[in-house]
Amino acid sequence: MHIDFTGRTALVTGSTLGIGLATAEAFARAGARTVLNGRDEARLKSAADGIRARVPGADVVTVAADVSTAEGARALLEAVPEIDVLVNNTGIFASTPVLEIQDEEWRRFFEVNVLSGVRLARQYMPGMMERGFGRIVFVSSETAIDTPLDMVHYGMTKTALLAVASGLAKAAAGTGVTVNSVLPGPTHTEGIEEYITALIPEAETFDAAQREFIARFRPTSLIQRLIRPSEVADLIVFTSSDRASATTGAALKVEGGTLTSLTP
Numbered sequence: 001m002h003i004d005f006t007g008r009t010a011l012v013t014g015s016t017l018g019i020g021l022a023t024a025e026a027f028a029r030a031g032a033r034t035v036l037n038g039r040d041e042a043r044l045k046s047a048a049d050g051i052r053a054r055v056p057g058a059d060v061v062t063v064a065a066d067v068s069t070a071e072g073a074r075a076l077l078e079a080v081p082e083i084d085v086l087v088n089n090t091g092i093f094a095s096t097p098v099l100e101i102q103d104e105e106w107r108r109f110f111e112v113n114v115l116s117g118v119r120l121a122r123q124y125m126p127g128m129m130e131r132g133f134g135r136i137v138f139v140s141s142e143t144a145i146d147t148p149l150d151m152v153h154y155g156m157t158k159t160a161l162l163a164v165a166s167g168l169a170k171a172a173a174g175t176g177v178t179v180n181s182v183l184p185g186p187t188h189t190e191g192i193e194e195y196i197t198a199l200i201p202e203a204e205t206f207d208a209a210q211r212e213f214i215a216r217f218r219p220t221s222l223i224q225r226l227i228r229p230s231e232v233a234d235l236i237v238f239t240s241s242d243r244a245s246a247t248t249g250a251a252l253k254v255e256g257g258t259l260t261s262l263t264p
């Protein structure tokens with residue numbers, strides 16, 4: 001299958017690291033003009049330089065903006081007024097017992113993980129519908145379906161994204177714009193490496209910690225390993241392509257089989 005984004009612009013929020021960076025790189029490889037976003041200029045520059053080095057000829061633009069704020073959303077719109085693909089990837093996680101999560105923290109998780117993407121969809125979707133083509137992908141999580149005991153606030157935001165994507169897909173009916181959510185499982189990013197290392201301090205190597213993590217905390221994983229960021233990126237890029245024109249309002253799993261339900 002040939003996937004070509006030549007002539008298209010893809011914005012990936014939170015793309016200085018992890019899944020966002022891998023997704024931005026995959027769009028650049030597929031020929032898109034790719035907009036990287038994060039809050040820090042130095043991290044953005046290093047991410048963009050990395051993609052340019054790995055993908056000769058990559059057309060990469062960087063915009064520093066905090067997407068959890070209305071000002072950040074406006075700054076993105078000013079810098080890049082028209083896009084064809086919006087990947088709402090930015091997300092934070094933390095491990096806290098549910099009864100200890102304070103109001104401010106519930107609000108912060110909602111604003112960073114949910115409202116950020118809602119605002120960007122609101123500002124970019126009308127233009128996509130007018131032009132008759134657009135793709136919006138929300139990066140949710142397996143925790144949307146299976147709420148983790150130590151991250152209920154995080155799980156809440158990821159479940160909310162399924163409803164947001166479904167509702168926006170209905171709002172875009174018949175316009176050529178699709179809206180979907182993608183549900184990764186534990187993916188090998190810097191953040192998850194820290195999380196697993198803290199959870200299993202007795203492991204001698206990260207590889208041993210990773211195997212122990214899967215055995216103890218994700219025993220239903222069918223791939224029995226962490227997911228590679230590029231594996232998530234590939235599903236996002238396909239979902240954003242011309243070829244996925246009949247996939248909308250969907251919740252697409254890329255969680256290595258950890259969710260045992262037949263439907264997401």
Ligand SMILES: NC(=O)c1ccc[n+]([C@@H]2O[C@H](COP(=O)([O-])OP(=O)(O)OC[C@H]3O[C@@H](n4cnc5c(N)ncnc54)[C@H](OP(=O)(O)O)[C@@H]3O)[C@@H](O)[C@H]2O)c1
Nearest residue numbers: 014015016017018019038039066067089090091141186187
């Ligand atoms: N890793 C996993 O196992 C996993 C599993 C399921 C779902 N997910 C979801 O996948 C997405 C990416 O996760 P990840 O683990 O790849 O993340 P990550 O490695 O922690 O990277 C987060 C990215 O978001 C940026 N960021 C954070 N807050 C921001 C803000 N307010 N405005 C703009 N950028 C912001 C960070 O850049 P700066 O710090 O430079 O601003 C960074 O580029 C998240 O939505 C996460 O919930 C991850």
